[in-house]
Amino acid sequence: MAAAERRDDLGIEDGDDDDIDEHELRRQEEAYQRQYENEQTWDQLQEDEFGNLFVDKTAEQRERRKRLLSAAQSARIRKGMIRYLLLVIDLSRAASAQDLRPSRLGCMLSLCRSFVRKFFDQNPLSQLGIAVLRNGLVQQLSQLSGSPEAQVALLEPGKLGAASGDASLQNALDLSVSLLRPLPPYGTREVLLLFAALASCDPGSVLDSARSCRENNIRVSIVGVAAEVYVCRRITEDTGGSYGVALHEQHLQQLVMQHAAPPPATAAQARAELVRMGFPQRSTEDASSAVFVGSEARLAPGSYTCPRCRSRVPELPCACHTCGLTLISSPHLARSYHHLFPVPPYQEDSAEAATEASAVLGRRPAMQHEVEAGPTSGGPAAPYCFGCLREVAAPGQPGPLTLRCGGCRHVFCFECDAYVHEQLHNCPGCE
16 A cells, blocks of 8 residues: 555645654554454355355364364363352553554453353353452452352453553462462362463562462463463463463464363362252342342342341352352252263264265154255255254255254254354254
């Protein structure tokens, strides 16, 4: 692009050239390039046999299916149902860099809000707390709790302030030990750190703090935003966690979201333990039924009554502030079992699988007529997605990825396959 056109796009007039600092002009041009960078989206355009253009996302879908298959294989490993996780976010001056859009800080906070919601969706009996690193210190934003919306409200960009100072890994690990050490041994103790800096400013030896985490069965995982740092990998290896460095925004999202699923149980958690829990009753939402709720004695309606001490708590799941009993609801307990009994992964559809499925579905003519029958009779049946009833490509034909369940032999599109394995956790054709 010509210099004159560039100045027009940046809103710079010719008469103002002398008043603009060269560094400022370079900064604006770099910001323009980041906002309108060429992503070469035309490489995904393909042409079908009728000359129509469509976006080919097969490679992206296959990569996502590899992650689903990897998660399905790890589901055979024993995992804990109750997790205690401390989410630590790096707010040092390195978080203000703009190599991620809109900035490292904005990208990390957006992903953390999504992570908190997904964490509680997959681990309804677990608790999560938030801390930030800034000015060489660690600041705890919230206590460990089971309320996702209360945690998400703390991650708004305007409430955290600007990024400044240095990051201290040792202070973060010391805070993790002080918070997670008193917790019951039947829950997994975890730390997830989003690290944007390339160095750590510590008052002592960070490896001593990592050794303390290992002695207290605290699993530390780090997601790097800038580049790989040796001390981060050393900490994760010593504590049994994982370490990854993001290449771009999508890769950063993958690295963060993979920690929403429960990790494999350690040797210290291998033995089974019985945990006493209570199922409280909810009062009405009428204003006349308002009582003092929780340890703060806040007047509110619609509270829950502890079955042991009859105290009122505002939300579930939580621990009773009077007797310490863990209070949950039956849906929370039921949702905690889905990662123990995952849906078997679907296989890519092929001509052989379609022929075998036709023989099986032929014994169920009502279901075959409803889902598998094509628009015309006499020819091969046009497959339809069993989940959304959209027509999908036949085996061997160009088009989006189609998959088939090995149990019910029904065809599913890629979107329904991801929904079944990531959110629904039940095959609609096998039920």
